[in-house]
Amino acid sequence: MKTYDQLRSHFLQTSYLNKTIALLDWDHETYLPSKGVAFRADQQAFLSGLSHERLISQQVGDWIEACESESGSLDPFQNANVSAWRRDRDRAVKLPTEFVESFEKECALAKAAWAEARRKSSFELFSNHLSKLVEMSRQKADYYGYQKNPYDALLDVYEPGCTSEDLSPVFSKLKEFIVKLLPEAMDVTRRISSDYLQGFYPLEGQKKFNEMVARAMGFDFEAGRIDATTHPFCTDLGPHDVRLTTRYNELDFTESFYSVLHEVGHGLYEQGFLPEHAGTPMSEAVSLGIHESQSRLWENKIGRDPAFWQDWYEKACECLPALKKWTPEDLTLAVNRVSPSFIRVEADEVTYDLHIILRFEMEKDLLSGDLKVEDVPAAWNERFRSMFGLEVPDDARGCLQDIHWSMGGFGYFPTYTLGNLNSAQLFSAAQSDLGTPAAVLQDGHYAEILAWLREKVHRHGRRYEPAELMQSATGQTTQPGYHARYLEHRFEVLKA
Amino acid sequence: MKTYDQLRSHFLQTSYLNKTIALLDWDHETYLPSKGVAFRADQQAFLSGLSHERLISQQVGDWIEACESESGSLDPFQNANVSAWRRDRDRAVKLPTEFVESFEKECALAKAAWAEARRKSSFELFSNHLSKLVEMSRQKADYYGYQKNPYDALLDVYEPGCTSEDLSPVFSKLKEFIVKLLPEAMDVTRRISSDYLQGFYPLEGQKKFNEMVARAMGFDFEAGRIDATTHPFCTDLGPHDVRLTTRYNELDFTESFYSVLHEVGHGLYEQGFLPEHAGTPMSEAVSLGIHESQSRLWENKIGRDPAFWQDWYEKACECLPALKKWTPEDLTLAVNRVSPSFIRVEADEVTYDLHIILRFEMEKDLLSGDLKVEDVPAAWNERFRSMFGLEVPDDARGCLQDIHWSMGGFGYFPTYTLGNLNSAQLFSAAQSDLGTPAAVLQDGHYAEILAWLREKVHRHGRRYEPAELMQSATGQTTQPGYHARYLEHRFEVLKA
Numbered sequence: 001m002k003t004y005d006q007l008r009s010h011f012l013q014t015s016y017l018n019k020t021i022a023l024l025d026w027d028h029e030t031y032l033p034s035k036g037v038a039f040r041a042d043q044q045a046f047l048s049g050l051s052h053e054r055l056i057s058q059q060v061g062d063w064i065e066a067c068e069s070e071s072g073s074l075d076p077f078q079n080a081n082v083s084a085w086r087r088d089r090d091r092a093v094k095l096p097t098e099f100v101e102s103f104e105k106e107c108a109l110a111k112a113a114w115a116e117a118r119r120k121s122s123f124e125l126f127s128n129h130l131s132k133l134v135e136m137s138r139q140k141a142d143y144y145g146y147q148k149n150p151y152d153a154l155l156d157v158y159e160p161g162c163t164s165e166d167l168s169p170v171f172s173k174l175k176e177f178i179v180k181l182l183p184e185a186m187d188v189t190r191r192i193s194s195d196y197l198q199g200f201y202p203l204e205g206q207k208k209f210n211e212m213v214a215r216a217m218g219f220d221f222e223a224g225r226i227d228a229t230t231h232p233f234c235t236d237l238g239p240h241d242v243r244l245t246t247r248y249n250e251l252d253f254t255e256s257f258y259s260v261l262h263e264v265g266h267g268l269y270e271q272g273f274l275p276e277h278a279g280t281p282m283s284e285a286v287s288l289g290i291h292e293s294q295s296r297l298w299e300n301k302i303g304r305d306p307a308f309w310q311d312w313y314e315k316a317c318e319c320l321p322a323l324k325k326w327t328p329e330d331l332t333l334a335v336n337r338v339s340p341s342f343i344r345v346e347a348d349e350v351t352y353d354l355h356i357i358l359r360f361e362m363e364k365d366l367l368s369g370d371l372k373v374e375d376v377p378a379a380w381n382e383r384f385r386s387m388f389g390l391e392v393p394d395d396a397r398g399c400l401q402d403i404h405w406s407m408g409g410f411g412y413f414p415t416y417t418l419g420n421l422n423s424a425q426l427f428s429a430a431q432s433d434l435g436t437p438a439a440v441l442q443d444g445h446y447a448e449i450l451a452w453l454r455e456k457v458h459r460h461g462r463r464y465e466p467a468e469l470m471q472s473a474t475g476q477t478t479q480p481g482y483h484a485r486y487l488e489h490r491f492e493v494l495k496a
Numbered sequence: 497m498k499t500y501d502q503l504r505s506h507f508l509q510t511s512y513l514n515k516t517i518a519l520l521d522w523d524h525e526t527y528l529p530s531k532g533v534a535f536r537a538d539q540q541a542f543l544s545g546l547s548h549e550r551l552i553s554q555q556v557g558d559w560i561e562a563c564e565s566e567s568g569s570l571d572p573f574q575n576a577n578v579s580a581w582r583r584d585r586d587r588a589v590k591l592p593t594e595f596v597e598s599f600e601k602e603c604a605l606a607k608a609a610w611a612e613a614r615r616k617s618s619f620e621l622f623s624n625h626l627s628k629l630v631e632m633s634r635q636k637a638d639y640y641g642y643q644k645n646p647y648d649a650l651l652d653v654y655e656p657g658c659t660s661e662d663l664s665p666v667f668s669k670l671k672e673f674i675v676k677l678l679p680e681a682m683d684v685t686r687r688i689s690s691d692y693l694q695g696f697y698p699l700e701g702q703k704k705f706n707e708m709v710a711r712a713m714g715f716d717f718e719a720g721r722i723d724a725t726t727h728p729f730c731t732d733l734g735p736h737d738v739r740l741t742t743r744y745n746e747l748d749f750t751e752s753f754y755s756v757l758h759e760v761g762h763g764l765y766e767q768g769f770l771p772e773h774a775g776t777p778m779s780e781a782v783s784l785g786i787h788e789s790q791s792r793l794w795e796n797k798i799g800r801d802p803a804f805w806q807d808w809y810e811k812a813c814e815c816l817p818a819l820k821k822w823t824p825e826d827l828t829l830a831v832n833r834v835s836p837s838f839i840r841v842e843a844d845e846v847t848y849d850l851h852i853i854l855r856f857e858m859e860k861d862l863l864s865g866d867l868k869v870e871d872v873p874a875a876w877n878e879r880f881r882s883m884f885g886l887e888v889p890d891d892a893r894g895c896l897q898d899i900h901w902s903m904g905g906f907g908y909f910p911t912y913t914l915g916n917l918n919s920a921q922l923f924s925a926a927q928s929d930l931g932t933p934a935a936v937l938q939d940g941h942y943a944e945i946l947a948w949l950r951e952k953v954h955r956h957g958r959r960y961e962p963a964e965l966m967q968s969a970t971g972q973t974t975q976p977g978y979h980a981r982y983l984e985h986r987f988e989v990l991k992a
Contacts, residue, residue, distance in 0.1 A: 013542055016538060016539040016542040016543065017542070017543070019535075019539060020516055020520060020539060020543060023519065023520065023523060024516060024519065027519060027523070031721060031723075032737065033717065033718055033719050033720055033721055033736065033737050034718045034719075035716070035718045035719040035736035035737070036719065036733070036734050036735075036736045036737030038736075039515075039734035039735050039736065039737065039774070040734065040737075042512060043512040043515060043516060043734070046509055046512040046513070047512065047513070047516060050546075220531070221529070222529055222530045222531045223529050223530075223531040223532065224529055225527060225529055227527075237532070238532050238535035238536065238539070239535055240529065240531035240532045240534075240535065241528065241529050241531070241532030241535065241536075278535070
């Protein structure tokens with residue numbers, strides 16, 4: 001067998017293991033009985049260790065080196081795979097297997113503790129786990145190494161090449177823009193109260209409508225499904241097995257609906273990898289900032305545009321008759337309501353990035369040691385007050401609201417904001433390429449948008465770096481101005 | 497580390513892998529999107545190969561040998577574990593890893609093909625897969641080795657120490673008894689038609705009632721759950737994670753209800769292993785014939801006794817109001833209705849074993865080569881006619897009804913009849929030990945019965961051979977007479 005083929009086959013088998021670990025995790029979130037958590041943690045730790053060992057094996061290192069030296073005989077996809085494997089292995093070699101196993105195990109336990117802590121709104125129940133994970137994450141950053149800030153070592157895992165120094169000026173510019181737009185945006189939706197759409201939306205009707213729209217957007221239910229969890233997510237369990245989750249609230253259909261649109265965006269990306277690349281980096285997401293651009297595009301650029309509810313109003317009313325008392329215009333205004341609030345995943349598009357900036361700053365301080373874990377609730381509440389002008393009522397609506405830290409995912413949050421920026425930029429390019437902006441927002445045109453994204457983003461997997469991908473898709477690397485112009489335009493239209 | 501501890505730790509890790517494979521399988525049956533089947537097959541094959549390699553490694557062989565030579569320093573549990581590991585390894589060493597992988601892969605594909613073939617009632621869609629599996633099973637028997645009949649090598653996997661020569665006389669005696677009892681038993685329930693209980697039983701009401709009874713019998717829902725599949729089963733995904741499945745028919749609640757009681761019996765066995773033995777043979781089932789005795793006991797000995805519907809009638813009516821038009825006596829008679837029919841899992845307790853005898857004979861003939869795969873439907877239909885006096889209308893109600901062959905499970909069916917025999921014998925012993933037969937059948941006494949089973953059967957795992965276990969629990973090895981007396985008694989009571 002040729003060296004490249006050996007490497008390819010090795011990583012295909014590793015992907016069997018990795019997708020199995022993803023299934024253990026999906027099951028953990030969806031269906032695992034409560035007493036099964038401890039064993040599952042051991043199980044996940046053991047399998048993660050196996051996967052890690054397969055990645056760092058000397059044999060793999062030798063194969064990669066051999067392939068690099070004969071790169072002239074490989075095609076561009078093969079060379080891109082070899083580069084990605086090199087990058088992954090170099091990173092992984094830095095972490096001892098026992099560290100990976102105990103990190104995974106701690107995460108599994110921490111996630112269970114977090115779920116309970118959030119339910120009871122008691123930070124105490126989560127505090128020890130968070131301390132352990134912060135400490136271990138700092139250790140992880142030390143293993144990886146970094147130039148200036150331990151945080152950068154973690155950020156790079158999610159957004160290759162990105163540092164906190166890159167982000168800080170972008171984030172402060174963004175903060176400035178938000179503060180400027182906020183009063184006007186709030187003004188436009190002032191007549192909409194927070195419980196404006198409250199009604200009774202039976203679970204079955206929500207499921208039906210969610211699936212109808214997901215299908216129209218192109219999500220393939222023969223290669224995916226939607227289940228219920230505390231925190232919505234999307235996971236790729238194999239080349240034709242993409243699982244989305246959402247959470248249902250029978251008093252407010254928008255909670256499940258917009259999280260489904262969001263996860264559908266992620267899911268379309270995963271379903272858009274080419275099956276012939278299964279088990280290689282060419283069928284993996286290039287970065288979370290690109291991944292998130294896909295979810296934001298379908299959730300916001302399309303799902304909150306005035307054209308959306310013009311299109312879907314009748315079908316929505318059939319599934320959820322409580323909607324009949326409003327007009328499509330009411331619905332549009334309601335789902336674009338701007339008002340500072342506590343929960344990130346329920347935040348409006350204008351204030352959303354403030355939530356991210358808060359977390360970015362908390363994380364940096366936790367990692368640097370400037371903030372102690374026991375001070376997290378107080379610090380969160382104080383910073384929240386200063387940014388949002390609101391008093392956090394309890395930890396469930398404060399520092400316990402997100403699952404990320406319980407998964408050891410420090411450095412993850414900033415990619416949400418990168419996703420917003422990329423999303424606006426990609427959508428603007430798609431609109432230019434596809435014709436009149438209004439038309440591409442109609443139901444009948446979803447396939448065209450999807451085809452554009454498949455061509456420009458999805459099918460490439462990790463072939464290019466995020467910056468190269470943005471450059472080739474939009475003609476520019478990530479720029480913050482598109483997001484600002486998109487929001488300004490949205491609220492101008494709504495005002496009219 | 498002591499040699500025994502190394503062995504223990506190795507097998508605990510192997511159990512992480514094996515329980516993961518069980519999850520892949522459970523997910524395959526419950527939630528896997530249809531296009532995900534091919535990748536899942538590769539995944540299962542790869543992980544099964546890993547597990548197999550861990551079992552047959554030379555290191556493990558050496559450790560076992562070392563433990564055997566120092567058995568004086570080990571406690572009885574440790575020695576029993578070493579014996580079981582020896583047995584498992586000796587068997588596994590006989591199968592090449594590539595064979596195990598390709599067998600698993602073929603099973604995963606065959607299961608998908610079977611599900612479609614059954615839906616369309618088209619044996620053709622399954623025929624090639626069955627041929628492959630018969631051929632591979634014969635090869636497997638050759639690898640294992642056998643005294644007289646290749647079938648025995650496969651049977652031994654499910655029922656250690658049992659041969660087709662042991663079974664043949666028991667089965668023909670049983671057939672004789674059934675043929676004798678049948679006319680009288682049919683007579684007792686003659687006024688009950690096959691659609692007697694037909695009505696509208698909404699899914700939610702069925703789920704509620706099923707779970708209520710399962711809970712009363714002692715099934716721990718914090719360490720288990722119930723989902724829906726084509727073919728009901730029970731699988732143990734870890735020390736506190738036992739998953740049951742059932743299938744729902746809104747026109748006939750008994751379909752899901754009695755399969756839930758059946759699977760609860762299996763589940764109680766799995767939940768009854770001692771957590772401190774997790775990952776060792778002491779927390780594994782000793783044989784399928786013992787496993788099945790547990791399901792039959794809760795499903796039939798308790799669930800179809802006249803006392804059962806006296807106890808549960810009111811609660812059942814609350815969950816399923818359509819039941820109100822009958823009395824508890826009507827329900828009892830209906831769920832004991834005797835009438836030859838096509839589907840094994842819907843068969844009455846009298847004719848059930850005829851279904852098994854048919855399959856046992858088909859399997860022996862397929863394995864020996866006396867029966868060709870393409871002749872299966874014709875042979876099935878002919879034998880069915882001669883045993884049941886009924887004309888099989890289509891393959892879905894004939895040779896395609898069961899999942900077992902698609903899982904390569906030749907030799908599995910006879911354990912169902914062993915389960916019936918063991919079940920009657922164990923229940924008779926429990927009734928003697930616990931006091932008046934009538935009292936132990938009431939709801940309030942389920943805990944006593946469960947405690948008796950935990951003590952006599954569950955907690956021992958594979959510590960004893962099936963025959964020893966029956967001897968110590970009931971004072972005798974498996975005898976066919978208890979089952980005969982149980983059935984005679986049941987129909988005497990119903991006649992009165």
